[in-house]
Amino acid sequence: MTNSGSTAGRRPVVLGPGEGRAYPMGSVSAVFKADGAETGQRYSISEWWLDPHTKGPGAHSHPEDDVFYVLAGTMSVLVGTEWIEASTGSFVLVPGDVTHDFENRGSERAGVLNVSAPGNFEQLMPGIAQWFVERPPGDTTTTRTTSEGP
Numbered sequence: 001m002t003n004s005g006s007t008a009g010r011r012p013v014v015l016g017p018g019e020g021r022a023y024p025m026g027s028v029s030a031v032f033k034a035d036g037a038e039t040g041q042r043y044s045i046s047e048w049w050l051d052p053h054t055k056g057p058g059a060h061s062h063p064e065d066d067v068f069y070v071l072a073g074t075m076s077v078l079v080g081t082e083w084i085e086a087s088t089g090s091f092v093l094v095p096g097d098v099t100h101d102f103e104n105r106g107s108e109r110a111g112v113l114n115v116s117a118p119g120n121f122e123q124l125m126p127g128i129a130q131w132f133v134e135r136p137p138g139d140t141t142t143t144r145t146t147s148e149g150p
Contacts, residue, residue, distance in 0.1 A: 013038050020047070023125050025132035027051040036119030043117040047071065050104035050111070055137040057128075059101045064116055066094040068102065073110025076140075077102045086112075105140045 013034050020031040028050055035044035050056065059078060068077060070090045077084045077092050078101040086092055094100040104110040 010038070010040060021122070023129045025129050026136050027054040028056070028132055028137055030125065030129075032122050032125070034119075035122035039119045041119045043115055044119045044121040046114050046116075046121070048102070048112050048114055049109060050075070050102075050137075051109055052104060052107050053140045054104045055140055056102040056104075057132075057137075059099050061097050061099045063096045064118065064121075065096050066100060067115040068092040068094070069113040069115075071111040071113055073104060073108050074106045075102050075110045075112050076105045103137075103140050 015033055018031070020033045023030040023032070028048070030046050030048050032044065032046045035046075036042075039045075048056075068075070068086070068091070070086045070088050070092075072088055074085055074087045075090075077086050077094075078099065079092065079094055080098055080100075084090075084092060102112065
């Protein structure tokens with residue numbers, strides 16, 4: 001596999017339901033389907049699952065766009081200063097440098113497919129997973145003790 005950005009040497013990725021590189025973090029979990037190694041560093045694709053009434057990472061921003069497609073349940077997504085209730089099948093594009101967050105305020109597990117470009121996001125996952133372990137996100141009906149995201 002090459003990381004040159006070309007398609008030469010890249011192989012198809014075929015995964016069944018639930019397959020991928022899993023990052024369990026308590027009431028939050030992520031499963032990476034493809035990242036820089038598989039996409040020529042162009043993008044990464046991951047699923048993010050939140051148990052009922054679970055807060056997400058906290059409001060944050062980064063230069064890269066974030067794309068969310070709701071797979072199940074309803075995900076509350078902060079875009080700038082507005083919370084959007086995104087139900088199954090909803091699509092949300094958050095432009096780079098726009099403050100955003102996501103959380104599951106509902107009573108059923110909710111999941112989003114996340115596309116991040118470029119494809120180096122998974123390199124950050126060990127630190128993000130550790131952050132969630134050290135700072136469990138808590139219940140959406142309580143106040144967050146820190147406003148800092150990972």
